[in-house]
Amino acid sequence: MSNIRDISEVTMDYCVEMFYRESWRDERLQYGDNLFRNKSEIALHESYVNYLWQPDTFIPNAVGSKNPRAQSIAHRDLLRLRNNGSILHSRRVSLVLTCAINLMLFPFDSSLCKIGFESYGYVSDQVRYAWANSIDPIQLFPIALPDFVIKEAYVTSRLESYSTGTYSRLYICFLFSRTPAFCFLQIIVPTSAVVVAAWTALWNDQETEFQDMISIILAIILLLFSYNEMMARVSYIKSMDIYLGKDINILGISIAITTVSIFQLQKACHYLTTSRTVYG
Template sequence: MTNPGAVIDSLDRSQIYEQGFENQIFSKIRPIFRETRDFLKFLQRIKYDHRQLPENDGRFKTDNLSRNLVSDVMQINVSIVVLNIYDVTEATMDFACELFYREAWKDSRLIWDTNKFRNKSEIALHESYVSYLWHPDTFVPNAISSKNPKPLSMSHRSLLRLRNNGIILYSRRLSLIVKCNMDLSAFPHDYQLCQIDFESYGYSFEQVQYMWSEGEFKALKLLEFSLPDYVISKAYVTSRNETYATGTYSRLHLCLVFDRAAGFYFLQIIAPATALVIVAWVSLWVDREIAIQDLITIILTISLLLVSYNGLMPRVSYIKAMDLYLGFCFLIVFVSLVKLAIMKYLRRNVQDDEFAPNNGETTNFQNANTIRNYETFNEKSSHNQEILESPANDP
C-alpha cells in the first residue's frame, strides 16, 4: 500500500498549484486522500500563499479561540499536556520533559463552504501539509535542545486539522531539555521554580500574540508521573511581553515548582555525618592510645562526604545549607580531636608528677650517692697502694 505521506512529500509544491489535479502525478493520491484532494484544489483556487501572515477581518469568537480578537493581530491559542518530566540535573541546571504542544489560530483565507467539502465542517490533514499553510514560528528561548516530529517516527508525530471557519489546530509531541536557573542556598530543603517559555521568533507582539487557551482544550494538563528527587507542588501558566533590540515579542510561560524530596540525601549524607559526630564524642571517653587515630579517620570521612556531594552540585559562589551542616560536623570532630590531645598531654604531666620525688630530696639523694662512691673508691685505691709498696717475701 502506498504511503500517503511519502507520496505527498515526493511532490513539488509548485506542481500542486500550476499543473492542476488531472495530471497523472496526482492519480496516486486521488483514491487515498479525497479530503486532501479537495483541500489542495481549494488552495489552488484561492491562490493561497503560505508565506503571508493571515489578516483576519473584523472580530470573531470560536470554541477554541474564546476571546475577541482585533483584526490586525494574529492570536495563537496554546495548550500543553505534560507527559513526563525527568532528569532534573543540578550540576548542569536543566531538566528534560515530554509534552504535547497544541496551537490553534484562525486564517480567514481558509474559510470554506461545507457544501463544497462533502458537507464536512472539519478535515484532518496529513502532518506534512503543515508546510503548505502559514503556521507560527514558535520557539523555546530557554531550550538547550529539542526533538521534533519526524516522518514515520513511532514516538514523535504531529496532527493537523482544519475547520470550515478557518480555525487551524496543529498539535505535536516535543522532547525538550530546558535550562533552569536554580537557587541551591537551602539545599537539600529547597524548591526550584523552572519555566518553559514559548514565543515567536520573527513576529512582534503587534503582529502575533500568544495566549493560553480557554476553550475546549485546557491551557495546562499534567499527566501522572513521578520524579526520584522532586515533587511538583505547583504548576501554572502566565504570559508577558519580552523586549529585545529587534522589538517586543509575546511570550508564554509554563511554570513548574519542584519541591526536593530530601530522603536520599538524609540517608546518604546527613545520617552518616551525624553518626560520625556521635562516635567522635564517644571516643573521648575511651581510654586507649588509638583514639586520636580514630578522630583523624572520622575527619577524613566527613571531608569525603563533603567532596562527594559537591561533585554532584554546580560550582556556585554561595554557601549551601548542606555545606553549613557538614562544616559544623567537621568543626565538632576537629574540636574533639584538639580536646583529646590536650587531655592526653595534661594526663601525662599529672602522672609524671605523682611518681617523681620532690626536688630537694632528689638533690640530697644524688649528693649522698656521690660521696659514698668517692669514699669507696679511695679505700680501694689505698689498699692497692699498700700491696704494691710492701717488700717481697724471702725464699
C-alpha cells in the same frame, strides 16, 4: 505534559516531553459548508504542514532537543482544518530546558522552572500568543520524580521587549519542591553518626583515642567529597554547608580535646616517673 525528568543541580537544566498543540486562524483557508460532504472539520495529512503558513514558535530557554526522527512511529503530527480557517497542529516534542535552581535552602529548597513560547520574527502587533480558554491549557500526566515533587503547575503570559521589538510570550511554570529523604540518608545521617562517634571516642582508651579521631576525620572528608560531587558550584552559602561546617567544628573541638588530654596524660606520666626516680 507527558514526562519531566533529569532535573540537574549541576548543569541547571531539566528535560520535558510533551504534546505541543497550537491553533491559529488563516482566513485564506475558509471553505463552504457544501464542500467535503458538509464537514465542518477535516483531518489533513501531516505532510500538508509544509504547505501552510504557521507561526515561527520557538522556546527561548531551550538548550537542546531530543525529538525523534520525523514521520517515525515515535514522532507524528496531527493537523486539522475547520471551515472558518482555524488550524490545529499537534506534535510531540522532547526538550532540554534551563532552570536557575536556587540551592540556598538545600535540601529544603524549592525552584520555579519555566517553559517559554514566543514568535522568533513576528512582533506582538503581528502575532499575539494567548492560552486557549475553552480547555485546560496544561494537562499533567502522572509524573514521579526521584528528588522533587511538583507542588504547582500554572500558565501565564507577558510581553518581552528586545532591541528588535516587543514580542508576545507564553509561560508554563512548574514549582518543584525537593524531597529531603535522599539527602538525609546519604549525608545528614552519616555525618551525625560520625559526630556521635567522635564524642564517644573521648571516653575510649588513650592509646586508641587518637587513631579513632583520624578514622573519623577520613570518614567526614569522604562524605564531603560525595556531597560536593552532587552539588553545583555556586557563589553563596547553602544550608547544608552550615550544617556540615558545624560538624567539622565539632570534630575540630574533639581533636583539640583529645590532643590536650593526651598531652596532659603524658605530662602526668612523666611527672610520676620523675617523682619515683627522686624519692626512690
